Amino acid sequence: MSIERAKAVLDGARRILVFTGAGVSAESGVPTFRGGGGSAVWRGMDATELSSARMVGSDLKLVWEWFEYRRGLLASCGPNPAHQTIAEWADRFSDMTLVTQNVDGLHDKAGSRDVLELHGNIWRGRCLACGALERLDDTPLPEVPPSCSTCGGKHRPDVVLFGEFLPEDVFKRATAAAERAEVCIVVGTSALVFPAAELPLVAARNGASIIEVNPEPSGIGGPLSIMIEGRAGDVLPRL
Ligand code: OAD
Numbered sequence: 001m002s003i004e005r006a007k008a009v010l011d012g013a014r015r016i017l018v019f020t021g022a023g024v025s026a027e028s029g030v031p032t033f034r035g036g037g038g039s040a041v042w043r044g045m046d047a048t049e050l051s052s053a054r055m056v057g058s059d060l061k062l063v064w065e066w067f068e069y070r071r072g073l074l075a076s077c078g079p080n081p082a083h084q085t086i087a088e089w090a091d092r093f094s095d096m097t098l099v100t101q102n103v104d105g106l107h108d109k110a111g112s113r114d115v116l117e118l119h120g121n122i123w124r125g126r127c128l129a130c131g132a133l134e135r136l137d138d139t140p141l142p143e144v145p146p147s148c149s150t151c152g153g154k155h156r157p158d159v160v161l162f163g164e165f166l167p168e169d170v171f172k173r174a175t176a177a178a179e180r181a182e183v184c185i186v187v188g189t190s191a192l193v194f195p196a197a198e199l200p201l202v203a204a205r206n207g208a209s210i211i212e213v214n215p216e217p218s219g220i221g222g223p224l225s226i227m228i229e230g231r232a233g234d235v236l237p238r239l
Pocket of ligand 1: 027102188189190213231
């Protein structure tokens with residue numbers, strides 16, 4: 001029934017915000033952050049320590065080796081019907097903004113354009129010397145850490161690490177989209193990590209209907225209008 005209600009809400013809407021988290025990629029074989037029962041360990045080290053701003057300063061090579069391990073796992077993952085449906089929605093709604101917390105690049109691969117990546121993208125490097133961004137699609141990389149093709153400096157992964165702020169311009173654009181949205185669809189996120197999780201709350205405060213797609217209720221709570229319990233790859237094509 002909730003799916004019928006959601007369809008009715010979407011039918012009349014023009015301005016849509018789609019906000020995704022790790023769950024949208026779960027059916028592509030990408031593990032979620034909080035579904036694995038405990039924190040991840042790689043080569044005996046805590047993954048959160050390896051993915052920290054501090055570690056970029058102290059051992060950039062090790063950070064890249066850890067990211068190369070993750071990139072290697074992601075290289076064989078493709079977009080699933082949820083990513084594909086979201087990409088098609090760009091033609092269905094006159095003003096649709098896609099905001100993701102994922103760094104896996106699967107929305108891109110499914111054909112979505114202008115994705116607002118709050119936490120960066122694992123397939124991109126950012127030069128520590130000149131700030132240039134560069135696509136780094138090959139894995140394994142020919143050298144680690146990779147060198148910047150603009151200035152020869154060293155790249156770091158263009159991903160938001162623990163202890164860092166979100167990219168300000170991206171978050172600003174996401175907030176503006178939340179403020180003008182008539183409907184906000186929240187897909188596959190526990191909505192526990194702030195400030196990203198603020199976006200549905202901003203949308204709700206500005207009068208948007210909030211639709212959630214998740215096998216289990218997330219942390220959104222109060223402002224939620226319609227909860228569709230199910231997997232993103234099943235539910236989104238039906239919407
Ligand atoms: P979480 O791992 O916290 O949450 C994943 C959500 O996906 C849970 O609510 C699951 O119930 C749901 N889920 C699982 N399978 C699903 C499916 N097939 N369809 C739909 N939903 C499904 O991941 P995020 O909320 O994305 O930050 O985590 C947010 C941030 O926490 C990440 O971006 C990361 C981490 O710290 C950074 O790396 C900066």
